[in-house]
Amino acid sequence: MTVSKVVRNCADVGAETRSRVLARIKELNYQPNWVARSLAARRTFMIGVIVPDLMHSFFAEIAKGISTSIRPLGYDVVICNSEEDSAVESSEIDRLLGRQVDGLILASAQPPSATEAFDRIEARGVPYVLIDRRFPDRAASYVGADDQAIGMLATNHLIERGCRRIAHIAGPEPNPGSGRLKGYRAALAAAGLSVPESYIVPATDDASGYEATRRLLSLKPLPDAIFGYNDPTAAGAMKAILEAGIRIPEEIKVIGAGNVHYSDLLRVPLSTVDQASTRIGQQAADILVKAIGAKRKKPASTLLIEPTLVARESTAAR
Amino acid sequence: MTVSKVVRNCADVGAETRSRVLARIKELNYQPNWVARSLAARRTFMIGVIVPDLMHSFFAEIAKGISTSIRPLGYDVVICNSEEDSAVESSEIDRLLGRQVDGLILASAQPPSATEAFDRIEARGVPYVLIDRRFPDRAASYVGADDQAIGMLATNHLIERGCRRIAHIAGPEPNPGSGRLKGYRAALAAAGLSVPESYIVPATDDASGYEATRRLLSLKPLPDAIFGYNDPTAAGAMKAILEAGIRIPEEIKVIGAGNVHYSDLLRVPLSTVDQASTRIGQQAADILVKAIGAKRKKPASTLLIEPTLVARESTAAR
DNA sequence: CTGAAAGCGCTAACAC
């Protein structure tokens, strides 16, 4: 019908006919059926987003960044939670693919050794961009924080503040844990410092960060600083330290990464490294939309967002 | 085809035929096209969720509750952010409707006086359930916290702790602000207390809660307690109080509501009222699914989730 | 510039 053209704003419709159609559309309260449209046009204008945990404000912020930058372009966003479980993620991917999404953005919880789920995406020719968790073996576009730079920024800040025995709460391998750990080690090495391996403890969230810090506090030469790979672990660390009657920042300085929204409301306002989560989402959306629009497959692009230091009281000079 | 029946697990297929089909499905890596399926079946198995702000952990938690309880039933969830803007919300509703969602869950930012957007949902016969923000004029199902009970619980707790001059940071009208304010007033009245109207100040988040509290702190008889209608405002209040050199809980006690995830990581662990956000999401999903399944329209149900007190250090006895 | 013809990939209802 001509109606279809009017609805889609095609140019080849007479002005008079168009307004006549438009009038009738208002009158009947007509709304196009996107399901039918999607089937015929072979495009759904939906994109899928899979994150490990929507409750984590870092991912919530990314999700928001994606939404706000992609909605104006006519896309809707289906957000899924993988619960940090690769099997769940894998099935989410299939569901989204079955729903014929035009593209996918994922912060993947797949083990780097077994990423066949990505093969299925590629097999269907659906463009996707990876965020936050990087898979170097994969030739997919990636947008994320520069983890190594984050590790260096945080550690150097601590060193500048006079700390010598800097402990690290390391995140999950390989992402984002190893990059930040690498930056941490590089900064220490550059400053000629060395710490016992026992100063490096793993954790993932505030609860495990709390536990990890309690172990740290039982060490003989007490650390004089702790760099948590993310803000929740750093917040957990602060809780353990204060509970032990140790003062922050006088005796131990603490820094995190992520600049989550509540960072400056914590017991001691938490210094952190901002990784511009919103921009990560926006950029990922941008790359994805371009890939969807492209007729020929675009080469994968990698974008590392530069982190910035946010110094607050938890690392204030004594 | 018979294939269709196998995919949908219809009973009327021979065991042998079924396994033959299944084998071929694996072999060809076949995946049903949900768009086509939706068009033919007139059901999308998608539900739409609109919240004012995904970054607010209360809504993130609700979203998660909805997702986790509805995914196993075969539904996918499209989450939208209205940015607390009724025009945005209204257009989101139309988009979702155009996508033929089977149902809608909304924490609506519509002004109670102008809810024609709901009419459009009803006109299409799409079931929906309201959460968090209640619209008494509407005969729609509702799931939310019992705001008045929250206000009473928090205020009574403060009274029990010996506070007499209890200030309140009031939330947006009418929801959830007025219910909590009402509970606050009722608790004061029951205890025979009265406070000047200047003790009641409006705010919406941590920043405005901070500002509001600064005004509170300039009052002549200083309040000896502050009840923030939600945790962010209470956290902002704590910031302002501590900045002014006033001790919590010795001089001023503080309580919030919502029990957001970071509440016990704050400068002084924040007492709060838990409103079981996850359960709100689950219950809403549950009601919605039942309404979708029902052949005849079900009567609207209203579910108020009972709040519970979480006492932490910010209201500890002196 | 307008509209007729064909079909997107599936499910519904019914016959075999």
Added chain:
DNA sequence: GTGTTAGCGCTTTCAG
């Protein structure tokens, strides 16, 4: 149990 016949409401292609 199996497979047939019709669409679901649109977009595409191409003839008027």
